Amino acid sequence: MHATIRDVAAHSGVSIATVSRALNTPELLNAETLAKVRESIEALDFMPSARGRQLRGVRTRLVGVIVPTLANPVFAESLQGIDEAASASDYRLMLMTTAYDSARERRAIETLREQRVDGLIATVADAESNPLLDELDRIHLPYVLAHNDTVRRAAVSVDNRRAARDGVFALLQRGHKRVLMLAGSFAESDRARLRYRGYENAMLDAGLTPYAPLEMDFNAEELPPSLLAHLSDPLRRPTALFCSNDRLAMIVIRGLRHAGLSVPGDISVLGFDGIPLGEWLSTALSSVATPNREIGRHAWLRLAKQLGLPGDPDDALDPIAFKLPHSVRIGATIASYIEPAARMAALEPENPA
Amino acid sequence: MHATIRDVAAHSGVSIATVSRALNTPELLNAETLAKVRESIEALDFMPSARGRQLRGVRTRLVGVIVPTLANPVFAESLQGIDEAASASDYRLMLMTTAYDSARERRAIETLREQRVDGLIATVADAESNPLLDELDRIHLPYVLAHNDTVRRAAVSVDNRRAARDGVFALLQRGHKRVLMLAGSFAESDRARLRYRGYENAMLDAGLTPYAPLEMDFNAEELPPSLLAHLSDPLRRPTALFCSNDRLAMIVIRGLRHAGLSVPGDISVLGFDGIPLGEWLSTALSSVATPNREIGRHAWLRLAKQLGLPGDPDDALDPIAFKLPHSVRIGATIASYIEPAARMAALEPENPA
DNA sequence: CTGAAAGCGCTAACAG
DNA sequence: CTGTTAGCGCTTTCAG
Numbered sequence: 001m002h003a004t005i006r007d008v009a010a011h012s013g014v015s016i017a018t019v020s021r022a023l024n025t026p027e028l029l030n031a032e033t034l035a036k037v038r039e040s041i042e043a044l045d046f047m048p049s050a051r052g053r054q055l056r057g058v059r060t061r062l063v064g065v066i067v068p069t070l071a072n073p074v075f076a077e078s079l080q081g082i083d084e085a086a087s088a089s090d091y092r093l094m095l096m097t098t099a100y101d102s103a104r105e106r107r108a109i110e111t112l113r114e115q116r117v118d119g120l121i122a123t124v125a126d127a128e129s130n131p132l133l134d135e136l137d138r139i140h141l142p143y144v145l146a147h148n149d150t151v152r153r154a155a156v157s158v159d160n161r162r163a164a165r166d167g168v169f170a171l172l173q174r175g176h177k178r179v180l181m182l183a184g185s186f187a188e189s190d191r192a193r194l195r196y197r198g199y200e201n202a203m204l205d206a207g208l209t210p211y212a213p214l215e216m217d218f219n220a221e222e223l224p225p226s227l228l229a230h231l232s233d234p235l236r237r238p239t240a241l242f243c244s245n246d247r248l249a250m251i252v253i254r255g256l257r258h259a260g261l262s263v264p265g266d267i268s269v270l271g272f273d274g275i276p277l278g279e280w281l282s283t284a285l286s287s288v289a290t291p292n293r294e295i296g297r298h299a300w301l302r303l304a305k306q307l308g309l310p311g312d313p314d315d316a317l318d319p320i321a322f323k324l325p326h327s328v329r330i331g332a333t334i335a336s337y338i339e340p341a342a343r344m345a346a347l348e349p350e351n352p353a
Numbered sequence: 354m355h356a357t358i359r360d361v362a363a364h365s366g367v368s369i370a371t372v373s374r375a376l377n378t379p380e381l382l383n384a385e386t387l388a389k390v391r392e393s394i395e396a397l398d399f400m401p402s403a404r405g406r407q408l409r410g411v412r413t414r415l416v417g418v419i420v421p422t423l424a425n426p427v428f429a430e431s432l433q434g435i436d437e438a439a440s441a442s443d444y445r446l447m448l449m450t451t452a453y454d455s456a457r458e459r460r461a462i463e464t465l466r467e468q469r470v471d472g473l474i475a476t477v478a479d480a481e482s483n484p485l486l487d488e489l490d491r492i493h494l495p496y497v498l499a500h501n502d503t504v505r506r507a508a509v510s511v512d513n514r515r516a517a518r519d520g521v522f523a524l525l526q527r528g529h530k531r532v533l534m535l536a537g538s539f540a541e542s543d544r545a546r547l548r549y550r551g552y553e554n555a556m557l558d559a560g561l562t563p564y565a566p567l568e569m570d571f572n573a574e575e576l577p578p579s580l581l582a583h584l585s586d587p588l589r590r591p592t593a594l595f596c597s598n599d600r601l602a603m604i605v606i607r608g609l610r611h612a613g614l615s616v617p618g619d620i621s622v623l624g625f626d627g628i629p630l631g632e633w634l635s636t637a638l639s640s641v642a643t644p645n646r647e648i649g650r651h652a653w654l655r656l657a658k659q660l661g662l663p664g665d666p667d668d669a670l671d672p673i674a675f676k677l678p679h680s681v682r683i684g685a686t687i688a689s690y691i692e693p694a695a696r697m698a699a700l701e702p703e704n705p706a
Numbered sequence: 707c708t709g710a711a712a713g714c715g716c717t718a719a720c721a722g
Numbered sequence: 723c724t725g726t727t728a729g730c731g732c733t734t735t736c737a738g
Contacts (some may be wrong), residue, residue: 024717116355408732409732
């Protein structure tokens with residue numbers, strides 16, 4: 001099948017050691033010998049096998065990457081960040097997806113261990129009490145979690161609670177008082193739970209009573225009755241909705257408009273994730289933006305440090321968990337709240353400046 | 354570092370051959386021996402090394418995947434499709450991105466060859482005359498192109514020309530005659546060129562004169578002057594725009610609205626790619642949808658066939674290039690063209706039913 | 707049913 | 723400067 005180092009040696013009439021040196025330390029070779037060997041390499045289409053090589057050394061220069069899905073742009077971006085950073089250190093990625101399924105997480109880790117990856121970057125369903133991760137600790141396989149928001153393990157994420165709190169605060173600052181939080185499924189992600197806590201914090205800090213979170217189906221065409229019920233009374237309905245992610249926010253905006261409500265005229269909407277497409281909507285989506293690519297990049301940097309790679313000297317401090325800054329992106333889906341009375345007045349024909 | 358088969362053998366007092374059998378052909382072992390060995394495996398956290406194993410056999414059960422970027426949802430979806438299908442056959446993915454750069458393409462292929470991947474799935478900048486691919490042919494490394502639309506090599510894609518033609522035809526069917534095509538950059542992709550040819554075909558078939566394509570910057574905040582010039586005269590401007598991809602379409606819609614034009618009231622817009630988010634816009638994006646996940650899946654299936662894997666018996670035929678069906682998704686960004694006269698009439702106060 | 711031993715492709719002493 | 727040789731972790735005859 002493939003030419004081996006032995007074939008090249010035979011072809012050029014030298015020993016395999018010389019061929020190996022031609023590959024790894026060409027400066028140690030006689031120019032003529034080197035040329036001769038290189039010719040044979042060309043002629044035979046020889047390409048040294050990383051397998052054979054890695055069998056000796058400890059390092060494989062392979063990183064395992066485990067993400068739930070690539071359908072979510074958040075993870076695609078993050079993977080992009082990992083890829084860019086790891087490539088720069090001449091590391092290769094081995095990708096596995098899990099669909100948030102713990103059986104698949106287990107298989108992914110097994111596979112990656114068999115492949116002798118030097119380390120792992122993973123986004124898991126449950127970061128806190130996770131036997132799989134405990135096992136990684138036990139066998140000393142370096143890993144870094146990405147997006148998982150925990151202090152118990154090496155992780156890179158935003159501070160989801162604070163990010164959500166800041167986002168909701170931006171709504172409250174604009175005069176909103178009745179802010180409702182919508183979430184996909186809390187079961188799926190610890191992150192959604194942390195975001196709800198952030199929402200609670202912001203409401204309580206402002207002396208307001210948080211609503212219970214409203215879980216809704218991600219793929220529904222229509223807004224769920226539970227939400228519609230909330231919206232029926234124009235004078236008491238929420239004036240702003242905080243959605244636990246951008247996809248949900250887009251679905252909700254569409255549903256609200258179908259229901260005859262204007263965004264942000266009648267109701268403001270804030271998402272979470274800051275997916276790039278959101279900015280390109282005709283009504284730019286307001287969102288708590290997370291630096292996904294940076295999360296990926298930093299996950300790699302932390303792993304690289306665990307692996308003892310050179311690395312930038314400027315990332316000195318090394319807390320176990322690593323929080324990257326989020327930002328609240330105010331687009332066009334948020335308006336300041338106007339008291340109904342003032343709103344009426346504004347509609348009067350002659351309104352004094 | 355890691356426990357090896359020898360450690361396990363020593364720990365359980367058997368030979369390494371027996372441990373190997375415990376792993377691969379447990380049915381050949383005495384139950385007690387097997388149990389003993391398994392205990393040792395547990396105790397030592399032993400995980401067989403794919404490297405050692407693959408050194409002997411020919412197959413690595415590794416596929417290399419080369420895509421330009423994951424920032425484009427088209428490729429993220431396609432990768433998802435490859436991943437799902439390859440995982441099902443117990444193959445692992447090794448991912449490399451190239452940013453459409455041919456030097457990176459070269460390095461990616463080298464790396465993957467060194468890793469002894471059994472085959473390659475790639476999306477390249479230039480599929481027709483590509484020395485890298487010629488070399489793959491020469492060394493008999495099985496590969497399948499994904500998204501590249503060529504008949505010269507094994508490829509899975511939609512028929513970009515026909516897909517574009519069908520999309521434009523849908524516009525013409527709705528009465529549009531002045532249809533302009535917008536593209537990101539033709540240099541970047543052979544696909545964009547094929548789409549323009551499809552646009553030309555549709556126009557010529559309808560007895561209309563195609564406009565020259567208008568290339569525009571992808572990241573601009575504002576519409577380019579060249580486009581604005583086209584839009585200045587309400588009576589002669591294009592009534593529909595065909596954008597070579599969805600991202601462009603979203604940017605354009607936003608720009609049009611900023612410029613005071615209504616979509617689809619004043620002007621219709623059609624995109625290409627059918628990214629899922631497009632359907633969730635408040636004005637659902639019309640688009641020529643390509644089955645990206647399926648493209649990934651079929652790319653794997655074709656590769657699997659080249660690799661001699663069992664595979665579904667129902668994909669009998671085997672043309673080199675493989676075209677998957679596209680579909681024209683009519684959203685809310687397309688309206689039927691109304692003659693200016695009729696339009697005036699419709700605005701009259703008393704309009705007979 | 708189990709063990710001994712050869713060998714997969716390569717690197718790294720160690721000699722020469 | 724170059725060749726010889728001993729493994730790296732595993733599978734696979736071939737004997738027993």
